[in-house]
Amino acid sequence: MKARDVMTRPVVSVRAGTTIREAIAILTDKGFAALPVVDDAGRVIGLFSESDALAATSGADHRDDPVSTALSRPVEVAAPTDDTAAIAARMLRGRLRCVPVVEEGVLVGMVARRDLLRVLVRDEDVVAANVRSLLDDYAGSTRRWSVTLRRGAATVTGEFADEAERRVVTALVRTVPGVTSVQVGPVHADLAWTD
Structure with missing residues (x-):
């Protein structure tokens, strides 16, 4: 099975200039583990995860800062044709909760742990x-x-x-x-x- 068979689409993403407050609202509203952060061309420049949100809001209040100040880089990505077993192994090795799927550099989907587990059950x-x-x-x-x-x-x-x-x-x-x-x-x- 390939990434294209299990990936979630359309993808909810945010831009680098989105505020941390807005990104947290999307994370909590949608129940996502992370959001891909994309540039104007739709290329993934980072991920904004629950951990990033917690780190950005502990101590000083940075909720109105752009999400680009708190995202995780570099980002592991997959291609739509990548085998799901290989993606699962990468996720386990890197302790990743989700992986953006890109085609010709542009974000086309997301594979989360739950997507891989859904196939197994x-x-x-x-x-x-x-x-x-x-x-x-x-x-x-x-x-x-x-x-x-x-x-x-x-x-x-x-x-x-x-x-x-x-x-x-x-x-x-x-x-x-x-x-x-x-x-x-x-x-x-x-x-x-x-x-």
Whole structure:
């Protein structure tokens, strides 16, 4: 499974000039562990975490200072194509609660511990049922394919009219959270279109 499969989006972020007071309000209101701080182009320049908020407000009152004075740097980031197991290992090693996901330098999502844990607790029967429901909807509420799921690997068997339909089904199944890979049966020779 990849970061893009589990990341939270759209991302709530703040700019460097946002006050610490405003950033704390967002953290507490949304229940986030940290907020990405971005520049005008949407590039991550730091994270503002609960720990940063506590440090900024202990002692002298700095709540009206810009968040740029209290953010954590450097920031560990991930790409949408990074494997979630590798991200989890990095988070454990660095004691990180969340990791911004960037594409071409621009923030596109966040992966938090809860996002990774959510995947682990998904019952495969629920994931398989979600795949079946999606495929039944695609097929006009008829059951055309059988679905099995083992450790996130989905196998779809049945008859496909042509290679295009096989590719569409593969793409649809990949969109279901909890599916890590897809194996789709071959096009049925009797149903294949001919010109």
